[in-house]
Amino acid sequence: MITLASDFGSPYPAAMKGVICSRSDARLVDVAHDLPRQDVRAAAFWLREVLPTFPPAVHLAVVDPGVGTDRAALVVEAGDHALVGPDNGVLLPAARELGDPTVHEIEIADPASATFHGRDVFAPAAAAVHGASAAELERTTRTAEWVDLRFPEATVGDGRATGEVLAVDGFGNAITNVPGRVAAERVGERLAVNGADAPVERTYAAVDAGERLVTVGSHGNVELAVNRGRGDEAFGVSVGDAATLAW
């Protein structure tokens, strides 16, 4: 199985699929092709959320503002998975979630374009990795120095957790890096979120439509939400903003 993720929108992902289908019988599963454009950090966050649900697979992930520059192309082995994509950090948070990462660099032969390495470099590499043994992978790649990317950790203290908003999903839920237990232990109580009062609930529907709540999101972190509305707007936060919870 090869999963595909990118910020390409449409119809460029189909060119990656065509290239892979021309070289491999691997089953293809789309993860997302509307990842926030050229936002390596957001892509890394969502890959970390979603890829661990998959069985062992090759995961092609191309969010690549540096396409055509001398940034390297990587294959990261982690657990029984392999991730293929540009050397800008996008693969690493998911890889660490999947296992203990080993990072390889792929030789980039003269590609057909300098502007679409998804089609010309990474899709062929994903097809090759899918068919390759670990020994072949070792033999056809080289040692890499690579760009890392780590998400900050929240501080949980006495009466206060200090973190930040890592992502906002399409529903408007603001996903923080504050561990879910901070909310899980306080269901039914109220917290001050960046100074403003909000109830802690187990489900969105526990409050009236349009009302704010603090809950534990599906990723296991504290989420700032509105039942049938947008939490990011109601709490006035965007990605990277501080999220301080006091009780």
Next chain:
Amino acid sequence: MITLASDFGSPYPAAMKGVICSRSDARLVDVAHDLPRQDVRAAAFWLREVLPTFPPAVHLAVVDPGVGTDRAALVVEAGDHALVGPDNGVLLPAARELGDPTVHEIEIADPASATFHGRDVFAPAAAAVHGASAAELERTTRTAEWVDLRFPEATVGDGRATGEVLAVDGFGNAITNVPGRVAAERVGERLAVNGADAPVERTYAAVDAGERLVTVGSHGNVELAVNRGRGDEAFGVSVGDAATLAW
């Protein structure tokens, strides 16, 4: 085969796919993941339109504003199909179209989250139902009382049909519940739609670009349309509005 439908946008549907792929070799086919958000009625309408085109399959459908509350999780058997989703009516109109529905309730074991039952409850259930015999399904579920959802029927009388707009598609076509024969019998004539005059045509292109028409949509109902434009705007109607046709 397992089909997937939701209002999750992106990339959450990929987590459902990952979970299913981890538990089943079933072929996956996406129906839609941009169903109108948290709009159970719209989702029920579109599932009823699309699912009958499929061969026997398990249909996972998650539009679920009540996620995490005590609403039940259902498996609805209908014909040789099975539908899996929340107990809010979303599955029933499609199920009735596919056969004579039998409704089962799935035991919801302690899920990983209270906010993403698509991943933690319904995707595992769909994988299990896909592999299960009818006897196993019977044994592992329990008798259900369930929420129904039915679309209103139009009244066709002497010189007048009175119905409502059930859905508006992405082209702007306003799909009513008035039976298509009301228009099919009057192609080439003119009708008064909510008092305003419009021609009845077999195809969009029978009128000039930008012009209104009444036609029989692909669902077999009367549709209020504009050639290369939006019928909902031209006729001034939204979902739930009355659609009265007089001749």
Next chain:
Amino acid sequence: MITLASDFGSPYPAAMKGVICSRSDARLVDVAHDLPRQDVRAAAFWLREVLPTFPPAVHLAVVDPGVGTDRAALVVEAGDHALVGPDNGVLLPAARELGDPTVHEIEIADPASATFHGRDVFAPAAAAVHGASAAELERTTRTAEWVDLRFPEATVGDGRATGEVLAVDGFGNAITNVPGRVAAERVGERLAVNGADAPVERTYAAVDAGERLVTVGSHGNVELAVNRGRGDEAFGVSVGDAATLAW
């Protein structure tokens, strides 16, 4: 393999998938379903870009403003591929890229609707073509007169190339019909694009974020771009506008 492309948005493409799955075990791969609405020319452009990456397949492509009129339904054989869609030119540029096209007309039996031939005519035809031998195809179709569509060619002269913008992609890159060599031979130099100065670069990232550049796109043509921005806006061009490059 059957690939699917349309301007249907969602969820209508699922009805085509259901119909095909009911008649064929062919593997399905989505190309795009958000092709510019009812824009035959844009669809023809993107199909020409993407379909040649695929191995031999049946390509279903439905952008069809004339649905239900007497426009014919075509199967175009080209190389080891077959393209299925309406007779409005949309299939031809891709077909010529895939091989030497032979155009057949499909008999349109009385379809279930006059408004959704994607489901009622083209999807069944694609399933039939997928399973058919060349002889069967010959026997079940008839000689066609058909609508052609060709993209204009640019003129490259002494110190000047005169072409036009063929498409704008989702990133805002304005893709011209000027051959890529015009830019490839001048990397590091500057050109006047419709009179305005811009550098020629091999990669988007060669200029600062927000800055304009001329580059060779993945399609092999000159592209007017902005690093991390929209080239169409920065160069003030839309599809069909002239693109004159002087050096």
